[in-house]
Amino acid sequence: MTQDPSKEEIQAYFQSLQDQICKALEQADGKSSFVEDAWERPGGGGGKSRVITNGNVIEKGGVNFSAVYGKTPEKILEALQLKEADFFATGVSLVIHPNSPYVPIVHMNVRYFEMSNGVKWFGGGIDLTPHYVVEKDAQYFHQQLKSVCDKHHKGYYTEFKKWADDYFYIKHRDETRGIGGIFFDHLKPTNEISFTDRFNFVKDVGNAFSTTYTHLMNKNKGIPFDDSQKKWQLLRRGRYVEFNLVYDKGTKFGLDTDGRTESILMSMPPVCNWDYNVQPNPESEEYKTLQWLKKGINWI
Amino acid sequence: MTQDPSKEEIQAYFQSLQDQICKALEQADGKSSFVEDAWERPGGGGGKSRVITNGNVIEKGGVNFSAVYGKTPEKILEALQLKEADFFATGVSLVIHPNSPYVPIVHMNVRYFEMSNGVKWFGGGIDLTPHYVVEKDAQYFHQQLKSVCDKHHKGYYTEFKKWADDYFYIKHRDETRGIGGIFFDHLKPTNEISFTDRFNFVKDVGNAFSTTYTHLMNKNKGIPFDDSQKKWQLLRRGRYVEFNLVYDKGTKFGLDTDGRTESILMSMPPVCNWDYNVQPNPESEEYKTLQWLKKGINWI
Numbered sequence: 001m002t003q004d005p006s007k008e009e010i011q012a013y014f015q016s017l018q019d020q021i022c023k024a025l026e027q028a029d030g031k032s033s034f035v036e037d038a039w040e041r042p043g044g045g046g047g048k049s050r051v052i053t054n055g056n057v058i059e060k061g062g063v064n065f066s067a068v069y070g071k072t073p074e075k076i077l078e079a080l081q082l083k084e085a086d087f088f089a090t091g092v093s094l095v096i097h098p099n100s101p102y103v104p105i106v107h108m109n110v111r112y113f114e115m116s117n118g119v120k121w122f123g124g125g126i127d128l129t130p131h132y133v134v135e136k137d138a139q140y141f142h143q144q145l146k147s148v149c150d151k152h153h154k155g156y157y158t159e160f161k162k163w164a165d166d167y168f169y170i171k172h173r174d175e176t177r178g179i180g181g182i183f184f185d186h187l188k189p190t191n192e193i194s195f196t197d198r199f200n201f202v203k204d205v206g207n208a209f210s211t212t213y214t215h216l217m218n219k220n221k222g223i224p225f226d227d228s229q230k231k232w233q234l235l236r237r238g239r240y241v242e243f244n245l246v247y248d249k250g251t252k253f254g255l256d257t258d259g260r261t262e263s264i265l266m267s268m269p270p271v272c273n274w275d276y277n278v279q280p281n282p283e284s285e286e287y288k289t290l291q292w293l294k295k296g297i298n299w300i
Numbered sequence: 301m302t303q304d305p306s307k308e309e310i311q312a313y314f315q316s317l318q319d320q321i322c323k324a325l326e327q328a329d330g331k332s333s334f335v336e337d338a339w340e341r342p343g344g345g346g347g348k349s350r351v352i353t354n355g356n357v358i359e360k361g362g363v364n365f366s367a368v369y370g371k372t373p374e375k376i377l378e379a380l381q382l383k384e385a386d387f388f389a390t391g392v393s394l395v396i397h398p399n400s401p402y403v404p405i406v407h408m409n410v411r412y413f414e415m416s417n418g419v420k421w422f423g424g425g426i427d428l429t430p431h432y433v434v435e436k437d438a439q440y441f442h443q444q445l446k447s448v449c450d451k452h453h454k455g456y457y458t459e460f461k462k463w464a465d466d467y468f469y470i471k472h473r474d475e476t477r478g479i480g481g482i483f484f485d486h487l488k489p490t491n492e493i494s495f496t497d498r499f500n501f502v503k504d505v506g507n508a509f510s511t512t513y514t515h516l517m518n519k520n521k522g523i524p525f526d527d528s529q530k531k532w533q534l535l536r537r538g539r540y541v542e543f544n545l546v547y548d549k550g551t552k553f554g555l556d557t558d559g560r561t562e563s564i565l566m567s568m569p570p571v572c573n574w575d576y577n578v579q580p581n582p583e584s585e586e587y588k589t590l591q592w593l594k595k596g597i598n599w600i
Contacts, residue, residue, distance in 0.1 A: 037576075037577065049576075051576045053575075053576075060574075060576075062576065171555070172555040172558075172561045172564075173561060234571070238568065241541060241545070242545060242565075245541070245542060245545035245546050246545050246546075246552075246555065252546075255471070255472040255546065258472075261472045261473060262576060262577040264472075265542075265574065266576060268538065268574035269574065270573055270574065270575070271534070271571060271572070271573050272571070272572060272573070273570055273571050273572070274360075274565065274568035274569065274570065275353075275570070276337075276349075276351045276353075276360075276362065276562060276566060277337065277351075277562040
């Protein structure tokens with residue numbers, strides 16, 4: 001007899017997480033609220049896309065919840081070398097693009113996947129993309145994630161931090177998307193770690209989001225900026241687009257499998273820009289930021 | 301004994317085409333000029349990237365010439381099931397993003413590729429992406445391309461127009477990038493069509509560009525527009541980004557094979573935007589434009 005949390009329980013947690021995060025972000029923003037768009041998936045299930053725009057702090061943000069099921073898409077079956085199986089997937093996915101170039105872009109995803117053949121796992125991650133890297137903020141962000149990880153397994157932070165460095169990497173620019181964070185996938189139960197442990201870890205990751213990010217919002221939202229810093233922000237948003245459309249597996253998979261395009265591409269920034277061959281002056285803050293966009297930095 | 305044009309001759313034509321097009325675009329713009337950035341490829345060869353910005357008509361445009369050679373990238377060898385071969389590739393590639401939402405975005409590429417095992421071919425295409433589709437302009441554009449095609453082969457236009465419809469297609473939006481044009485690849489000599497004939501066709505495609513596009517610039521540049529039309533333009537530019545980063549084979553190949561990123565991504569628009577789930581009013585010009593973004597429309 002198994003005492004594993006059921007998929008209904010996991011789904012209910014994710015749904016409550018969406019509520020909790022939206023509330024915390026609205027409070028921290030202080031002006032705008034989320035607008036919800038509920039949708040159904042033709043093959044089974046659906047979701048709630050919530051979008052916030054034109055806030056005090058948030059220029060555009062999306063927090064998605066979904067719980068979908070049905071016949072497993074061909075691409076997954078191939079990857080798993082299976083002929084046929086039903087699947088169930090649920091999760092929360094968010095990206096926040098702030099007004100100020102001094103407030104970082106943030107992304108989080110927590111998800112659960114199971115198949116009718118009994119395979120089931122958790123995945124997810126959080127990563128931060130400051131337009132201007134501030135060492136102290138980077139340290140704070142990584143320390144928060146490390147605390148969550150350490151609570152569950154002494155190896156988690158090192159492993160998942162490296163995974164994030166490798167994952168959130170824009171190969172054609174030879175730069176990381178931002179200062180990384182943690183990334184994990186296919187977290188199945190092991191002899192050492194139960195399914196419930198895995199779920200508890202994912203819950204703690206999800207629950208840590210609001211405090212961690214609203215701290216960075218509050219700390220940085222008041223810093224004055226001018227057109228040249230805003231211009232830099234639009235360029236960095238362009239890099240964010242490049243990562244999401246060229247490399248991000250979730251985006252690619254969603255688009256490949258006829259996912260709901262508007263929900264998948266909620267991660268796209270508002271106004272962004274591409275200029276040709278921008279090379280910041282080596283004395284500038286922009287240049288310093290580029291030097292931080294490397295793998296393997298020990299922020300803590 | 302073969303009388304085929306040499307690769308030097310082909311390269312010289314493409315280089316002169318870049319000059320010719322830049323001159324014509326500068327004249328039609330009337331304000332800004334191209335700035336050249338010559339670059340070398342570590343593995344052999346190089347190119348000239350030319351960028352024009354902040355013109356009267358052109359907000360951002362790039363016209364690239366390159367002639368590169370060396371060891372064939374692994375990805376091409378795999379696709380052609382070859383173990384090892386040297387390659388030579390030369391071509392011109394351009395994308396123009398105008399200021400006005402009433403002047404269409406245009407893209408053209410003409411290219412030549414040969415390998416040390418004797419395989420050689422031409423490829424290329426032109427396609428037009430109006431922010432607002434105007435039937436008469438679409439008809440004009442396709443008629444110009446058809447005239448070029450008809451001069452060389454009665455089957456070219458139908459075949460290459462369909463190829464463009466299929467190629468310039470944004471699957472996850474179920475819409476074409478714009479009104480299409482022509483696209484062709486792997487044009488090798490046949491019993492019926494000589495290598496020289498192929499080259500002459502590609503030359504005529506390249507030579508037709510300036511007249512065709514500057515006509516559309518001149519005709520539409522003076523049409524007044526307001527913020528709502530500009531906003532629509534930024535959204536359509538977002539779709540252009542989606543096509544280039546998700547589907548365009550040239551872009552993907554370039555990024556995959558460590559091409560020169562800044563030259564490859566010269567095709568990216570200046571300021572663009574993503575809004576969540578924009579659904580134009582069925583009475584609007586924006587809505588009408590979306591209805592035209594379908595495959596298989598006979599514009600002529």
